[in-house]
Amino acid sequence: MKNPVSFIGNIPLFKSLPNGQLERLANIATTRTLKKGEAVFSEGEEADGFYVMVRGRVKIYKLSPEGKEQVLHIIGFSEPFGEVPVFSGGRFPANAQAIEEVLLMFFPRSAFVELIRSDPSLALNMLALLSKRLMQFTGLIEGLSLKDVPSRLASYLLDLSSRAGESNALELDISKSLLADVLGTIPETVSRVFARMTGEGIVAVEGRRIVLVDQKRLREISSGVVSLQLK
Amino acid sequence: MKNPVSFIGNIPLFKSLPNGQLERLANIATTRTLKKGEAVFSEGEEADGFYVMVRGRVKIYKLSPEGKEQVLHIIGFSEPFGEVPVFSGGRFPANAQAIEEVLLMFFPRSAFVELIRSDPSLALNMLALLSKRLMQFTGLIEGLSLKDVPSRLASYLLDLSSRAGESNALELDISKSLLADVLGTIPETVSRVFARMTGEGIVAVEGRRIVLVDQKRLREISSGVVSLQLK
DNA sequence: CGGGTACTTGACAATGGTCAAGTGTGGTGG
DNA sequence: CCACCACACTTGACCATTGTCAAGTACCCG
Secondary structure: OOOHHHHHHOOHHHOOOOHHHHHHHHHHOEEEEEOOOOEEEOOOOEOOEEEEEEEOOEEEEEEOOOOOEEEEEEEOOOOEEOOHHHHOOOEOOOEEEEOOOEEEEEEEHHHHHHHHHHOHHHHHHHHHHHHHHHHHHHHHHHHHHHOOHHHHHHHHHHHHHHHOOOOOEEEOOOOHHHHHHHHOOOHHHHHHHHHHHHHOOOEEEEOOEEEEOOHHHHHHHHHOOOOOOOO | OOOHHHHHHOOHHHOOOOHHHHHHHHHHOEEEEEOOOOEEEOOOOEOOEEEEEEEOOEEEEEEOOOOOEEEEEEEOOOOEEOOHHHHOOOEOOOEEEEOOOEEEEEEEHHHHHHHHHHOHHHHHHHHHHHHHHHHHHHHHHHHHHHOOHHHHHHHHHHHHHHHOOOOOEEEOOOOHHHHHHHHOOOHHHHHHHHHHHHHOOOEEEEOOEEEEOOHHHHHHHHHOOOOOOOO
16 A cells, blocks of 8 residues: 555544544554455454455355355445444454455554544544444345345345436446345345346346336335236 | 432443533433333434433334334333434434333433543443444344244244343243244244244243243254254 | 233245256366 | 356246234233
């Protein structure tokens, strides 16, 4: 990295920190690189700090005994992760694995807690971060418990579209099998739902490129007002 | 309440606060009583503070368009709730309803944020609280996505037992239909699973009294090593 | 004592997962 | 540079779990 202090200063979590603090952070931080497929940490492992993404992406996920995955989060540029055990338990509650080549910054726990103690605005930033995570999890729980797969897929697509500037033509940011793990289902089901949506003229799919043909229908499906035809 | 300051001082979230701060808290706090069935707040409502339970219990839950409920949390004595929008959004991400007659303490947002700013240990307590919530949600997501209903019920019973001092004879702390909403299923399914477990000699059920006859089997079911017989 | 709610049980339906087989494609090593 | 292999994806047939609808019983509260 060319300039660690300036990188750290641009992380949303650390915004509003004075320069002195940024330098202290840069001093306690270390970096770590991983190849695609490598584990950052595993569930139950002892945690002595947390990470911030510099380059690449990792998935945070739970594993069932039979090997099915539920993705909790996909971490991208300048997002922190693994911060939960810093404040409560000492162990990671889920697994983290690189889905691309990855460069991470690592912040040791004790030094970071000290920093929070001395800087209330850092504490409030962290509180805001955890609160947002909580809201996001609330949505995930709602989806898994109260909505069917077409509805969850529709929500995902609409969300992608809104983050891509409300465009109707978008490109999936992840593979369809990873998408299945994000939605809490399996690749076969994702395929079938895409097929049904295509048949209904709601979307057009070509590999990872997807066109939202009928946003209105999509919104109805995502909110559960109507459900998708069987066949 | 006889002595607000001493009550507040005994809330885990506020432990380790100096007396002066406790008095400031007592000054900004108000109280609120609700009858069974009354809403504390609803999803999407503007939030200007959070609550701490003094007496009774409330359920925090999401609602599907068809009226199905998923309970996220049951709040009991001296637990805080509704604190998420204090730090991020301005709106409650779920509903809260009294399941018994309830007495609450309310802390307005801005005064509370000021207090956090001035007291790092309060900030760390709050960070620990949100982290624990996050871990709990992680478990809920895991259950909904990766485990079947018998497994979730088994986990619930084992959890109850451990919190009741490892006793084998326990009393459900909630009605079976509320239990269904906690587990992310419906009362009919809970009934059937209890019936199957009884038939297998795993538990004995009599109204709300439940005896865990075969804890070992129950643990196997909860962890997904084995599954329950069909009939 | 009455009424409503909680709970149970049965028959049925449907969502979505499993298993299997086949197609396409991108990356790598010969 | 091409062939091959692994993997991502698709599709079909089948089945299991769980939700829906309906009816009946029991129980608690007023």
